[in-house]
Amino acid sequence: MTHDFVSLALIALVAAAAPIIANLIPKKPIPETVLLLIGGALLGPSMANVIWTDESVMLLSDLGCAMLFLLAGYEINPRTITGREGKRGLITWVITFALGFGAVYCFTGVSARGLDGLAVTIALTTTAIGALMPILKERGLLGTRLGDSILSYGTWGELGPIVAMALLLSTRSTWTTASILVLFIVIAVLTAVFGHESSKKEGPIRDIFFAGRDTTSQTFVRITMLLLIALVTLSSLFSLDIVLGAFAAGFILRYIIPKGSQDLEKKLNAIGYGFLIPLFFVISGAKIDLLAVAENPLLLVGFIAMLVLIRAVPIFLSMRYDKDPEVAELGGRAHASVALYCTTALPLIVAVTSVAVNAGAMSDSTASVFVSAGALTVLIMPLIASATYRVADAHPIERLREGRVGHE
Structure with missing residues (x-):
């Protein structure tokens, strides 16, 4: 128990120091997420060994x-993924998955159909929306x-x-x-559906929840945490990854509160x-074996390069050849930025x-390299994206329209 509290104290120290360090660096080029991972890696078992990944700490993680x-999931409007561009996003993801499977089959020594090969294939098709949201x-x-x-x-x-994890990485x-x-x-x-209907149905229960939302009862927060933990527990009982239940909880919360709630968002x-x-x-960083990463620099660089080729290139081409006038108006640099x-x-x-x-299909050292590569993308990709099309940060379509009005 003492070890757990020592680990938590050091994790809290890293968490408190990360935003300070990030903001002290001019123009804040390094996201806090990267600093959290670095702190965890330096203090974790492979280095200083003062943060331990015991069961209680892993539960919190x-x-x-x-x-x-x-x-x-809560930040995403369902129309975003069901609209015209969202459908193109789905088709593009399917293409990236096929490319990832082909790349693993042709250029690696692992079986593309094995658990390790499928894990690498799925990793090559991911976008970290959760990590991107604060940056955006x-x-x-x-x-x-x-x-x-x-x-x-x-x-x-x-x-x-x-979904691919649920279907393909199951025994x-x-x-x-x-x-x-x-x-x-x-x-x-x-x-x-039950939550949506209950939120509209007037009665004493609804009155209690609304009356206690800003008191010590914090009823809205408690219901949200119940929803999250219940769906994560259900995922675990069904032997599905917990991220499926968590993502579903976010979607459900957005459906119940379609216009959102600023007070609830601030609390969450x-x-x-x-x-x-x-x-x-920080715990994810503590799992990284920096010595193993140093021993496999080609795997690290190669994985990032494959991410760009398999994930970025298809998205760029999809946007580049999209006939939607608004998408075309963004221009090639914005397409590359996306x-x-x-x-x-x-x-x-x-x-x-x-x-x-x-599952014993991948070594800890190999996993460390892949996680480190993912951490580097959080640092590198937003920086390059911003540099590629800086005007995108200032609402490009509005600027283009203003320019046209000025010429007229």
């Missing part, structure tokens, strides 16, 4: 991961045309791999897993980004490699 995906908010991209494109393509880079037969997945979706949909952000999510990233943002990958790489390691 899993809750942090779940909170990250809940907030990501800081840069004022949410709600802009560029931001909408990032979410349209990026959400499928999160949702597609989650059960595919049909059994598919049946369980359908059952899970049915339960999630029924929960969403405080719980998530104030404690649980930084803890998840593609690079969507190549930011981390939380799902942690989840995918953890499944492979726990």
Whole structure:
């Protein structure tokens, strides 16, 4: 127990220091997420060995991961993934998965159909929407045309791999897993419908919840945490990855509150980004074996290069040849910017490699390299994306229109 509190104290120290260090660096080029991972790696078992990944700490880390995906799911408007560009995002993700499978089959020594090969394939198709959201908010991209494109393509880079993990990384037969997945979706949909109808139905229970939302009862927060933990527990009982339940909880919460709630969002952000999510990233960093990463620099660089080729290039081409006038008006640099943002990958790489390691299909050292590569994308891709099309941060379509008005 003492070890656990020592670990938590050091994790809290890293979490508190990360934003200070990030903001002291001019222009804040390094995201806090990267600093959290570095801190965890330096203090983890492979280096200083003062942060231990014991069972109790890992439980909190899993809750942090779940909170990250809940907030990501909550931020996504269903129309983003069902609209015209969202459908192109789905098709593009399927293409990236096929390219990833082909790359693993042709250029690696692992079996593409083995658990380790499938884990690498899925990792090559991911977009870290949860890690991207704070960056997009800081840069004022949410709600802009560029931001909408990032979410349209990026959400499928999160949702597609989650479903693929459930279907392909299970030890059960595919049909059994598919049946369980359908059952899970049915339960999630029924929960969403029940919650939506209950939120509109007047009565004493509804009055109690609304009366206690800003008191010590914090009824809205408690119900949200119940929803999250219940769906994560259901995922675990069905032997599905917890990220599926967490992401579903975010979608359900958005369906119940379609216009959102600023008060609830502030409270959830405080719980998530104030404690649980930084803890998840620090523990993820503690799992990285820096010596193993140093011994495999080619694997590290090669994985990042494959991410760009398999994930970024198809998205760029999809946008480049999109006949939608608004997409075309963004221009090639914005298309490249969207593609690079969507190549930011981390939380799902942690989840995918953890499944492979726990199954004995992947070594800890190899997983460390992949997680480190994902961490580097969080640092590199947003920087390059911003440099590629800086005007995108200032609402490009509005500027273009203003320019046209000025010429007239």
